[in-house]
Amino acid sequence: MTRPIAHHPDPELDLVFERSVDVPRELVWQAWTDPEHVKQWFTPAPWSTVECEIDLRPGGIFRTVMRSPEGDEHTNLGCFLEVIEGERLTWTEALEPGFRPSRTGSHIETCGTSTLTAVIQLTSEGNGTKYTALVMHRSKEDREGHEAAGFHDGWGAAFEQLVEVVRRLQTAGA
């Protein structure tokens, strides 16, 4: 197998979310890749994630259904591109499962972003984890729209929920 590519954020097109947290990388990976866990944290409350489908390999499905407090549902359909166990998870909404060019295109109507590719990178820091999310857009306008729609707050709130899930996994495993 060839070595994975390096990802280089482009400030004009990309958004980056980065945190350090005192939980182990392996559990963050687990919370990110098990659909039952993902449903608990993926969408900042009061929104919820009511469905999650994951086929954890390149070309495999990554589908989530988010529900608004009013009960409106929105589906995100994409596929995984890089699955590097415990280290890196990359997916895109520009392709459907099986790498098929996306027919739906965007969820611009609900949260101000269009088709994106996201890279979650996990790095060990002592007993903790450095968590970096790189979100790539197809245009400056898409990036600005996503930022204005609350990218940093949204990813921050979801991350807090993710950490709670990990702490419950720690307690359950202790």
Added chain:
Amino acid sequence: MTRPIAHHPDPELDLVFERSVDVPRELVWQAWTDPEHVKQWFTPAPWSTVECEIDLRPGGIFRTVMRSPEGDEHTNLGCFLEVIEGERLTWTEALEPGFRPSRTGSHIETCGTSTLTAVIQLTSEGNGTKYTALVMHRSKEDREGHEAAGFHDGWGAAFEQLVEVVRRLQTAGA
């Protein structure tokens, strides 16, 4: 590493080109993945491929520049998705190198197709090779447009040129 996904053609959205040829799979792979070889066969004459850039790994660049008989040039920019040595090569124009959602979108203006994903599958048949190209489109209209623009003739002519390159590699290696 997880097992690769299976590809399932959708007759409404996809085009399939298939040939059996009496040259070894390894040399077909070589002709497909070395930019100097690709330039010799990728574009049916009298068009030519004047540039080719290949970073043979998922997320790596696949860029070609085609030149018309009149000297007009057109660039195709995409990235690889699956690189399974000697067996399968998948790339898309829906993503730029590094998996970034594509900004240019399509080359609909020159050959009637829009953003596509292609899977080249090579299978050994005795001493020969079964060559299957699956080309996925985002809509029925895209598929029909690509077909009407001469998909089968174009891929057929390019394939004949590819086989010529392989026979020269065989002679050189004999």
